[in-house]
Amino acid sequence: MKKALVMLATAVAMSGAFAQTSAPASAPMGAPASAPAAKAGHERNVEDRIAxxxxxxKITSAQESQWNAFADVMRSNGETMGQLFQQRKANTNLSAIDDMKQYATIAQAHADGMKKLVDAFDPLYSSFSPEQKKLADVTFHQGGPEGGHRHQGKGGAKKAPAAAE
Incomplete structure (x- = not known):
């Protein structure tokens, strides 16, 4: 179950829609982040992804209104996922069925969020120049600023980044 959650969290982060909550950079390794610090770190990750x-x-001034709608969906999705992951982290004494239900809630929220994101991205993508469309295709295929690294689970190797054409 934990491996599935890690895979979901990775998929969420790689989708570009949101980033997983993490401790702030100033926190020592292994030290739990406070809820406000984790939220601030999560929001910073989402804003970094948007930027x-x-x-x-290469969003143009003519595309800003469509971009802003897309960015707002990213923020909303990030907030939703951040809250769900915080709830999951806080609920340490769950039965197996409750754990599965909570995981299903996260998976459904991810699916719903991606649908909203696609709906917001479609008109923006349609407004792109051919160059921007190529950039978007490569950027989203690679998974973003991480350069296309796809985690393979505990101790697994990472795939090489996709070659840009």
Whole structure:
């Protein structure tokens, strides 16, 4: 079950929609982050992703309104997922069935969030120039600023980044 959660969290982070909550950089390794610090770190990750995509996709001033709608969905999805992961982290004494139900809730929220993200991205992508579409295709295929690294689970090797054409 933990491996499945790690895979879901990785998929969420790689989707570009959100980043997993993490301890702030100033926290010592292994030290738990406080809820406000974790939330601030999570929000910073989402905002970093939004800024990265804005630059990477070369958003024009004419595309800003569509971009803002897309970015707002990213923020909303990130907030939802952050809350669900915090709840999961806080609920340490769950029965197997409750654990599975909680995981199903996270998976459903991810699916719902991706649907909203696609709906917001579609008109933006349609407004892109051919160059921007190529940038978007490569950027989303690679998984973002991580350069396409896809985690293979505990101790697994990472795949090499996809070659840009």
């Amino acid at each position: 990265y995509l804005h630059t990477q996709l």
